[in-house]
Amino acid sequence: MTILFIEDDTIESMKLNRTAAKLPEKHNIIQAKNGEEALEILNGPTQLPDIIFLDLNMPRMNGIEFLQILKKDPELKYLPTIILTTSQNRADLLECYRNGIAGYIIKPLKYEDYEDKIQKVIAYWEINELVKA
Numbered sequence: 001m002t003i004l005f006i007e008d009d010t011i012e013s014m015k016l017n018r019t020a021a022k023l024p025e026k027h028n029i030i031q032a033k034n035g036e037e038a039l040e041i042l043n044g045p046t047q048l049p050d051i052i053f054l055d056l057n058m059p060r061m062n063g064i065e066f067l068q069i070l071k072k073d074p075e076l077k078y079l080p081t082i083i084l085t086t087s088q089n090r091a092d093l094l095e096c097y098r099n100g101i102a103g104y105i106i107k108p109l110k111y112e113d114y115e116d117k118i119q120k121v122i123a124y125w126e127i128n129e130l131v132k133a
């Protein structure tokens, strides 16, 4: 799968790449540091990703702002978007579901737990029919 990973923290990016590299299937991970950069990628010439992993807390354009723009776009609104955050804030959770997210994952602190959760999420999306733009 091609995964667009929107995250401002470099350590988090390293964690995701390391986790994905351990999987038997190879995944193409495209990275964006914030919502603005992600929109540039999505509106650019490259093929659309299969799924999006989205952080909430980011400078310039945060996750919820990005999500609101994404879900208003006639083409981009179909992209399954999974929140990957440390925010346990219920208002954030509700706002994200209201904006049509495909999942809300709290990043575990322990690396082994993180790896376990992420691998399950990727495995789940792999058995789904994807939009394929």
Ligand SMILES: [Mg+2]
Binding pocket: 007, 008, 009, 055, 056, 057, 058
């Ligand atoms: Mg962040």
